[in-house]
Amino acid sequence: MSLITKRVYGAEDVLPKDSYKWQLIEDIMRSEAAAYGFKEIRTPVFEHTELFQRGVGDTTDVVQKEMYTFNTKGGTSLSLRPEGTAGAARAVLEHAVYNDGLPIKTYYFDSCYRYEKKQANRYREFHQFGVELYGASSPASDAEIISLATTLFDRLGVTDLQLELNSIGCPTCRAEYHKALKKYFESYKDKLCDTCLSRLEKNPMRILDCKSPVCSEIAKDAPVVLDYLCDDCKDHFQQVKAYLDAAEIPYIVNPKIVRGLDYYTKTVFEFVTTKLGSQGTVCGGGRYDGLIEEMGGQHTPSLGFGLGMERLLALMAEQGIEIPLPPSCDIYIAGLGEEAQKKAFTLVKEVRETSLIAECDIVGRSLRAQMKYADKIGAKFSMVIGENEINENKAILKNMETGEKTEVPLDEQFINAFFHHYTEYQISGTANIEDIQ
């Protein structure tokens, strides 16, 4: 088949056979976020370009080369969001949500866009579950955010993740650290890769993250940010760790994680796995005490994380976690002949009003083909209606699993009779839906 076009490079379709997985995971996330007191926020996919330039940071790769930026007919520069934090923060400020009282706890399911080369578990359109907490500076809030993430992974049964933790300090102590780093790396100027050479001027911390063997070898002995933290930051970090210890949340301190977005301060963390090839970060976040101010608001210490839905799904698949199938058809009502088809059509409608799932033939199939279809969609019960049934006003209800047949009335008592059998069916334990929560 030659189609006019295919899907856009780097974008993925979620097909009917898979969408239930997303729904279940989203349900769990919503309920858990709600349990922590978070409420959903929905913001537009596009924003004024300067929001990301200011918010995410001009020097970051994300803003410099990965944004989908375009001009409107009126000449305004807009960009598709490359991440969720900036837009959420903008909305909170624009609507003065802080007047409802602090802290503000929000979560979102965003589709985000980055113009990058596609790779395993890296897409140009990807989906992120994100959480933002505004107006909290205490280490307890850091721990709460991390705790939410670990609870989510627990509830989903994800185990192959390690929490890596670091503190990159506040602007004051980071300035000291930058100086030390620069001094250190300058002595290796002739050996560093080209990208790292440019990083040396703009953001030397990024060199620590370089995967090139030479640079990472040099980076091994580089000054560690934790040694340069001011007393306040050092204390904050200690207390975050103490909270995590108290909550028995395991972590390792990794002084090399620096994060790619400029707004981070103090606590940064990632949940990483080795099971997903080279895209091992499933969830990343941290504190951004300066962001709200940078965007024109009052000083509002804040923090959050983003969790990659595609990567989470991929990891769950890799781990062999089975997501329970969604409910299938409860009853299929086959019809023989025009009059019977209409009867089936109305009966099915009645059943649906009780929020059960019911189907009848809508493509004009033979009885045998209708039964095959009923079997294929996993109908729990079936029923055939023809001339006889209409004349006698009763029909045979068939349990598709056991083959057991029962006579039921076709009048207004039909629903009651069906419910009776359906309830027995569920009690007998043949319904095989296990809850992974």
Place this chain on the structure above:
RNA sequence: GUGGGUAUAGCUUAGUUGGUUAAAGCGCCAGUUUGUGGCACUGGAGACCGUCGGUUCGAAUCCGACUAUCCACCCCA
């Protein structure tokens, strides 16, 4: 932006040293007599063998370019 791999039905693949209408399994649709699914059987639809060009009497098969796709670098979710 830089590398490397791969392109044959919806999916997974076969296709021998270039040789007549490109094959199989799964899936899909229909049927296997009178009104009942799973199993089995029969039949059907579905591929310009990624595209363009070249070598040749002849190309899915050899060569080139392009495109798509996958993986890695980079970056991050």
